[in-house]
Amino acid sequence: MSSNAELHTLKQRTDNYAYVLRCRETGLCAVIDASEPDSVLELLARIDGRLSLILNTHHHPDHTAANPELVARTGAPVLAAPWSGHAGSGPDITLKDGDPIILGRLRGTVLATPGHTLSDLCFWFEADRLLFTGDTLFSMGCGRLFEGTARQMWASLTRLRALPADTLVLCGHDYTLGNIAFARSLDPHNAALLEWEATVRARKAVGALPPHPTLGLEARANPFLRADDPDIQKSLDMPGADPSDVFAEIRRRKDHFTA
Incomplete structure (x- = not known):
């Protein structure tokens, strides 16, 4: 993260995350995926x-x-992909893949990542190595397929996986320990996964939020990013299968998983 980027993580509702990104030079802020306004306004x-x-x-x-x-309260505009009418009046400014995000001196890019919904977006601040993934990619997991297909979601995840390994994954929910339990059911001896579990449990034991994983860690330990990994395919009895089909099977198993 650059010296000009200041990141704040807010736990909201039961397990939601909202984020406030501030440009230190200008004091301008963006909030990402907020469900409760009071904590955002207090932080600002x-x-x-x-x-x-x-x-x-x-x-x-x-x-x-x-x-x-x-x-x-602030007059700030809402920026998002077009969404269906039941979600309210919709964004003030509609976004599409490749659009720039300008926040003071900070520069981001919109990445279209359909799968969880057909219009899911991620926000990639390359110079700051920050990736806001919403419900596309979680720590050791990914979102359910409410609107998109397994093939779409796998394409979206591999697009994210190709970004620099030191990028921080800033996801929409804290499902970390449940995701780890599922990941261990497929890959019980993964050293990176076991180390991450110990780190997360230690942070939670003292009442702290879990740390944000990097894409490099996710690529090594998150089964949803490893549908093309021979070890994961072997654990599913699907050696050599199309990665999209492997991903679909991982998602199916997670949807029915109980720790």
Whole structure:
């Protein structure tokens, strides 16, 4: 992360994450996927931040519920892909793949990542090595396929996997320990996975939020990013299968998994 980027993580609802990204030079802030406005507004006051962008990775209410209050209190516009009418009035500015995000001196890029929904987006701040993934990619997991197909989701995940390994994954929910339990059911001796579990449990034991994983760690330990890995294919009795089909089987098993 560059010296000009300041990142704040907010736990909201039961397991949601919202993020505030601040440009230190200008004080301008973006909030990503907020569901509860009060903690966002309190943070902005504490860090002397001025909200200039409200970003949503997708239209589900647990990622957009804070929008009306934040707009009313700050006048900041909502930026997102077009979403269906049941989700409210929709974004003020619609985004598509490749669009720039300008936040003071910080520069990001919109990545279209269909799968969880057909219009899911991720926000990639290359110079700062920050990737806001919403419900496309979680720590050791990925989102359910509510609208898209397994082939679409696998393509989206491999697109993210190709980004630099030192990129921080900033996901929409803390499902980490449940995801780790499932990952261990497929790959019980993965050293990176076991080490990550110990790190997460140690942080939670003292009441702290889990750390954000890197894409490099996810590539080594997250089974949803490893559908083309012969070891994962072997564990599923699918050696040599199309990775999209392997991914579909991993997703099916996770949907029915109980620790």
